Amino acid sequence: MNTELILETQGLTKRLGGKPVVNGVNLQIGRGDIYGFLGPNGAGKTTTIRMLLGLARPTNGAIRIFGKDIRKERLAILRKVGSLVEYPSYYGHLNAVENLEAVRRLLPGVPKSRIDEVLSIVRLTNDARRAVKGYSLGMKQRLGIATALLGDPELLILDEPTNGLDPAGIQEIRELIKSLPKTSGVTILISSHLLSEVEQMATRVGIIAKGNLIYQDSIERLREQAQGRIRLGVSDPESAWQMLLSYGYPAEWDRSKLTVGQTDDRTVASIVSRLVNHHFQVYRVEEEHASLESIFLEMTGSEGSL
Structure with missing residues (x-):
């Protein structure tokens, strides 16, 4: 400043x-x-x-x-x-x-x-x-x-x-x-x-x-703070999540999909390749962006106007 x-x-x-x-x-x-x-x-x-x-x-x-x-x-x-x-x-x-x-x-x-x-x-x-x-x-x-x-x-x-x-x-x-x-x-x-x-x-x-x-x-x-993340739809997401963690990828699992923080294209390709090599089926790879509005609502307790 x-x-x-x-x-x-x-x-x-x-x-x-x-x-x-x-x-x-x-x-x-x-x-x-x-x-x-x-x-x-x-x-x-x-x-x-x-x-x-x-x-x-x-x-x-x-x-x-x-x-x-x-x-x-x-x-x-x-x-x-x-x-x-x-x-x-x-x-x-x-x-x-x-x-x-x-x-x-x-x-x-x-x-x-x-x-x-x-x-x-x-x-x-x-x-x-x-x-x-x-x-x-x-x-x-x-x-x-x-x-x-x-x-x-x-x-x-x-x-x-x-x-x-x-x-x-x-x-x-x-x-x-x-x-x-x-x-x-x-x-x-x-x-x-x-x-x-x-x-x-x-x-x-x-x-x-x-x-x-x-x-x-x-x-x-x-x-x-509104940077996006990568969401992956895969077969057996819990096992896929454990496998990615064992290779040092900071993944999260929410019982239906895997989530990886915003990363470069090469890392995304490496994750997909690792999943395929371990015989997981990859159904979908999506990039999600948190909006500034959602961050504002989260900070202020979801009250008020945008």
Whole structure:
């Protein structure tokens, strides 16, 4: 991962009514990351994000953003953080430019020219003078991201930005998010319960379940866990399994088929040859792949959405 950490938490905990909603979470997000914060609904994602933004007070633990303690330098930190939590707020009777101007006036040092810049980034220039109440949900989400980008942040925090969108809207937001680190130099934390969406955007992934961070690493490392295996249908599978073990092949037997971990073609050919030479009939050789979704369900206890 990147050596420069933009955001780091240590033992971040939030209890409500004595029950830990977020329990000892240690996030690490490097500069330029698109960090996918994944978990089933109710896993603690939004509570964590609210603590990162100073909207909720942690019960225990520390939050450092840009190397600074948020308890001591909250305002200085948040000036460089943009966020979209849940659904964007806007004035429906105003157009996009007027909505952004209302926010710009609250941000110190942001020039008027920045409004045109962020509208261009989220591809709303052609609709900038239309009343926002006539926007599609996807357009409203893009306007919400434009608002979050208005202060030229170094860190962008997006909570479920594709929630409720149709497939076209989801693709629009996904492509926009993927482009932002290059076009705007921003680091992104994006929360979602949709692994299928995050895996197409994220460089790193953190998975939270029941308030506990149960996985944190690159998306490539997660894909490695989804490597396939070889399944063989043979006569007398128990005896065939014992024979393969005696020759040092790490096979498994489930009473109907043999299973061998992902291996190269030469090893598969050697296994088949060994079986045939020992007079076992080989009925079928299949390659099975575990999906990222199945790994996600296994990690999170088969709860929540994909």
